[in-house]
Amino acid sequence: MTKIHRQRDIIDRRAVMARLTELAGSDLNKMKRRAGVLAVFKEALNLGRIEVRRRFDQHGDGTQTVRENCFLIDQLVRIVHDFAAGHELPQNIRTSGEAMSLVAVGGYGRGELSPQSDIDLLFLTPYKRTPWHEQVVEYVLYMLWDMGLKVGQSTRSADECIRMAKADLTIRTALLEMRWLWGDQDLYFDLKNRYVNEIIAGTGEEFVEAKLAERDARHANMGDTRYVLEPNVKEGKGGLRDLHTLYWLARYLYRVDGINDLVDQGIISKEACKRFAKAQAFLWTVRCHLHYVTERAEDRLTFDVQQEIASRMNYTDHAGSRGVERFMKHFFLVAKDVGDLTRLFCSLAEEQQKRKPRMRLGKLLFLKRSNVDGFVIDGDRLNVSAPDQFTKDPAAMIRLFHTSLEHGIDIHPHALDLVHRNLKHVGSLRKDKAANALFMSILTSKKNPEVALRHMNEAGVLSRFIPDFGRVVAQMQYDMYHVYTVDEHTIQAIGILHAIEQGVLVEEAPLSTQIIHKVSSRKALYMAVLLHDIAKGRGGDHSVLGADVAMKLGPRFGLTDEETETVAWLVREHLTMSRVAFKRDVDDPQTITDFVTKVQSPERLRLLLVLTVADIRAVGPNVWNGWKGGLLRELYQRSEELMLGGMAAARDHRVKAAQAAVSRELIASGWPQTDIDAHLARGYPTYWTSFDTRTHVHHARLVRDAEQRHAPLTVESRIDSFRSVTEINVYTSDHPGLFSQIAGAMAVSGANIVDAKIVTLANGMALDSFWIQESDGAAFDTPSKLAKLSTVIEQVLSGRMRLDKELAARKGKLPARAHVFKVPPRVIIDNKASSSHTLIEVNGRDRPGLLYDLTAAMTQLGLQIASAHISTYGERVVDVFYVKDIFGLKVQHERKLEQIRDGVLKALRDPADSEAAAAQ
Template sequence: MTKIIDQRAIIDRRAIIARLGELAAEDQPKNKRRQKILALFKDVLTQGRAEVRRRFEACGEGARTVRENCFLIDQIVRLVHDFAAEHEFPQGVRTSGEALSLVAVGGYGRGELSPHSDIDLLFLLPYKRVPYHEQVVEYILYMLWDMGLKVGHSTRSAEDCIRNAKGDLTIRTALLEMRWLWGDQGLFNELWSRYVNEIMANTAVEFVESKLAERDSRHSQMGDSRYVLEPNVKEGKGGLRDLHTLYWIAKYMYRVSDIGQLADAGIISRPAVRRFIKAQAFLWTVRCHLHYLTDRPEDRLTFDVQPEMAVRMRYADRPCARGVERFMKHYFLIAKEVGDLTRLFCALAEEQHKRKPRRLQLSRLFAAKPTNVAGFVLDGGRLDVTADDQFETDPVAMIRLFHTALEHEVDIHPRALDRVHRSLKRIDGTVRSNPEANRLFVDMLTSRKNPEVALRHMNEAGVLGRFIPDFGRVVAQMQYDMYHVFTVDEHTVQALGVLHSLEAGELKAEAPASSEVINQLVSRRALYVAVFMHDIAKGRSGDHSTLGAEVVMKLGPRLGLTEEETETSAWLVREHLSMTRIAFKRDIDDPKTIQDFVALVQSPERLKLLLCLTVADIRAVGPTVWNAWKAGLLRELYQRALDVMTGGLASVAHSTRVKASQARLRAELERLGWSAEEIEAHQGRGYPSYWTTFDTPIHLRHARLVREAEAVRAPLTVEPRVDSLRAVTEITVYTGDHPGLFSQIAGAMAVSGANIVDAKIITLANGMALDTFCIQDSDGGAFDSPAKLAKLSACIEQVLSGRLRLDRELAARKGKLPSRAHVFKVPPRALLDNKPSRSHTVIEVNGRDRPGLLYDITNAMTSLGLQISSAHISTYGERVVDVFYVKDVFGHKIEHGRKLDQIKASLLKALEDPALAAEAAQ
């Protein structure tokens, strides 16, 4: 272990031994003496930890801190053992059968302890347990536990350890890091010798396979990306555990005790060792800050701790980036470095043992491929360089490497990637302007063989950011909110993968309209370039859509796009949010909405391009963002705009779609035994927009619900449906429509602890409301507890019947915010606009989400005598964007200036955050 500076400032062993001797010499009962000894050790631990923390806060070096914490615990364990052996259970001359060795295992054995990490101890015996062992081990453990330490332990002989290690990978890994701590060193040496000769010998390949499979399983459980916005520093992809895995493999295969010894032996390069040490030091520092900040063994960089972490690690705000975003960007770049090291080292491990790559799960073997491919050599099914200086002499070959791998569907050898990493500086202005390099890049970007694969490899190798510097600015850039799941670059790469899936017909069920039109496009290259660049200007001062369009106009000619393709791509980037905004925030049943959208888009080709880009963008935000409602709204907006553009001669006009939707439902209902009269009666209840907004499965659920409610003349029907994939619960409410209904239901849900994340209001021709709400619990999960759902149904019934006073019930809940959302500041905003609709005033409200917010907003509108004709509820993480089409009590638009000001003031008051108000009052 690295030498600890000024050890006595952390723990003064001599002074403690002297004090322990004094306590042992006192004539007092054992229990009283133990209390004094425990108090002494508690004080030693507290003072030692305080000194280690003081040093950390002064220097901010996590690697030093974990060693100092380990040193402190080492000394305490040794002192407790010695006191037990010398004063509590003195033996005089001990027999060989009473020998005992204390061994540190796991991370503690490695010599690394974070502030709140567990301590793993092995009490090593000669062959069997005797009373002396039980006495000493029990004394040590209870003393450590009573100090407040978390101690994992085992008491075994060397024979036990070897036998268990053969059958249990966890035990084998823990023993790999064992370190003699105190006691009989001969026992430890014997165990280590047997471990090397009986466990490590001839099992390296098996161990590597097992550890990599374990790593893959862990990544899958943690969200298989190193770019999730709330990463786990220890277990996540690119975290400390990945570095530990590399260390375990290195130690097992090469018998090294330090990663630097791999470079001494010529196995990896010195730069790779420096990258390993740098990454580990950064991650240890982050983890130590996390433990000290949260005062618990917390390893998740959640949104609520990220701002303070940025402050503690001295990341200041800059004009174009907040400190927290700069800190997280650095974190993701380090995680990427860990991935690079993993690929490099695993390739070396594979070659060392001459096993087929398939068996090691490190790559694929393509024996049928030719040896030489496009200027590269195919080694074990993977592309490698023909010479060490290939990229130095021909920098364009770095672009060709990824292009060739994609075209031939082979992996790239980590050795070649290491050469790429060393040659990145050769990608300069000359390479960027090289026509062949740009042709190869655009060919990859628009490939039919899934560009996501090639571009992700290019990005992780650092080539993409060097070749397209504007893209390099968004590499590892986080978006500090609860809506986006990935960094900007990862989101972009995934969007290209979604686009490929649409084109391949893999998403017909989820996105039928875009899956159909994408194969009708004339401007396919322009679309792929636009998807690649749609967020390329994020993080700059100004509108990223407008700035991104300017980037496209600059880069298009360089990439070899025609003038028309460049202009089309720039338009798509500039308007890439427009279709989302109109579909989700405007009433597409309003003719003016469609007219305004058509005036913006102008041509059927651009309409198709924008639909495909919009679907790819939304679906790449995160796994739970896309749903059938959004698909239906986008599809209907597309079809209605196409109707107008083609003069009603589109392939599927609105009236035809209504009839087709009704026909599909009729077929299903006939199959279920509905009579013709029942079907006709039900289909007469829905207005045309109802039939085009929802798909057949939802129509079928609604039909059954309405039929059952009408059969018993139920005044209120509430039906839940849990959607575990999206982590939401859909609540459908069928009841008589009346002013304030929407507000009352929203209030009932708030009282029941439900958070509304989406809503759809439908009024049927029979005067009944058929409203659907998507709700979650306070932790962002599905509201799926049977007891909670029963309470919710009862609460809605009580509110609608007037037996429950919402104002009183909600007053007690004011200020309770959804988990983690309290860290985000969203300025309240209320916009009133009479231009989007000829018959309604459109109100848009923005604010930070909280329980009861929707009730407060809609209740304010009801109190002002406003009639809500349609509502468009959207939640983007912590931010709500709700749009309402309203009329006054006489059924007219609100156009009087004073009334508009009154409405705005009332809504801003409703948007006020009680929690922030309470904080300000303190």
């Protein structure tokens, strides 16, 4: 227990009691006296908290702070109880049946209390509660509640506690940490002894299994990874609750009062104990900062508080990394350390509890152990054959993970502990051909390499074996797009690559599943996925720097010169395919020509597609969707067609082929030839090459129906569940600003536009297609929302709804943490990417109504928008517009281009930023 220095500076119990006694003896009426008593308590609590906070701000030690907070509450509870029993509800003679003990349970019983944590109290009574018990409990609780404290409480006898502890794991765990606080000590010790004899005795195995199952369920609920970028300090994997689990098992199994006692019993090493204390101190400090910054019981380390806490903990910016990134990297490394400790101890505890009496026959048991690749099977787990195995044969550390993966055998915690102790020998393996070959066998295994690589990473082997990978371990990507640290993202990407190869993702990624088996070099593909982000955080283009790393590592791992060059190219270009698919118009021949020029071969095209899919899916749970898959598939097919000579045919051939296909479908549907000819005449050549036959037929029916009804506006939706998108077709009279108005209407309706094609037909009508989603990437398919969208579009186009007013009401609807990220606004104008259009690429921070603002600005600049490609990466938006001037030509004049850049940049800037700057 941490010693509390200068206790009376936190709370002077005698002084407080003296003031209360004075109030009790006054002639105030009952209500005024209670108000005065409450004021004294509130003042004592407030002054105590101020002093504890002052000390924390001075020394920054969370371990000390949680003890001091606990001391403050201990004293207040005791004073409230004594005042109630001595002045408010006095009894001259108290029978033994009216004895009562106040017991702290849960985290409060452990003597640890964060600034905003709940207080768990047990009012322990003899076998029967009396009216006096009830009056005292009521007085104490109401006084604590009125002070503003959050109190969880129960009033029970020892019999009730034992009975409920047998039936409820939560109550059993809470009582495991019971601490006498005040009152009758005999009642407390009686319960404590009965708990040991009636609850703990003989139930160790049951408790271990239950707590480990509880831990696993909690991890699953929190995402089952310690590397999420907004981690939960308490409940997350590698957080305080995992340390608590270790503490509970230690107390339950070994009857110890603290982790230090496990060292004396030889259960864990001194070094492990120090790591436990260091990790706990760091996590307590972070949690105290979190509670003080948010002024509530917040345990999630969200983006909007990370910078503040990093600053308070003195993490400063260094070359190549920001202070907040260094702080979060430290957090993830501590979480990893917690994982190592709890995994080791929990496995040992689980194993010990499952031992049978026959296992005492050590020699006989040893003879029954089988040998697998130089290791032994110990209790169904892979263990070392000798304590010095890794010292004599360092390569055995790599072989341990290889054997575990290939034979599907878990690794014994003792073996993992020995690995950790021998990490200094891993460096010698970098030039060992056999060790490097073993690693390549792991990476390209037909079994799931993700499992072995994660174990190697958590054991610290991967970062020692590949120091470049070690640089990205716990490396956060500070934005709202990426969900995991770089190392976790990479390992998950390898698991996804394996799943694609095994056919597990055939519904989500059908093309990748098909072509991965046509890839010539599996080794190059798996190595490229491992290395694609390896140079992040180095202060340059990580793709270019990563290619250099690949050129260095390829020969080491036995790759041929050709394979090494392929890996380096894939790493350098791993973002190219997604950039082109999501930000360029694949119907523009120049887009495909430029992309194919860079890719050059069908083999590279196949490799790049599979790498891109694995990379995107590993960014986060909801990042990949059918829409993105469809865009990548379209780019792949167009590129493959050009490589194989299919696109070399004249464009008018494609136009005629499209028209012929539509004609056949419409004839089969019973259309007269005159109607078919009329419809074919409406579309310009670019229209016929921009959509597939199914869509052309759908448009034909929509247009004919609208023309027959003389409808001034038609709004129609098609839900595409496979691509997680809803297509909205708008057919109406064309006019300047139409795109902008529709974009505004969709923003008002809460729809996110992910792509758009703007078509003006020969009859002067606009046939505009928008593909929209919900904010979470799902299809915008709720009937009520679609109905509202149609109504809003009609109201906007008819002038009955003012977009500026409606959008202003939605301006502040971004998450608070989104404002943490500063995305510099940027406008890039490109006249080389298309032979027929000028491209305007816009980068900036997303906000409601942004697309409307941008397109309205372009309309005012006299631009015609032909297509728009919308990509959102967390808080950052990247929009690309294909535009022409009022004469239908590319914009070439430098002065006009500068005017466009300035106008779009003005629309891009967030009004909130401008207001904040003006206020300063």
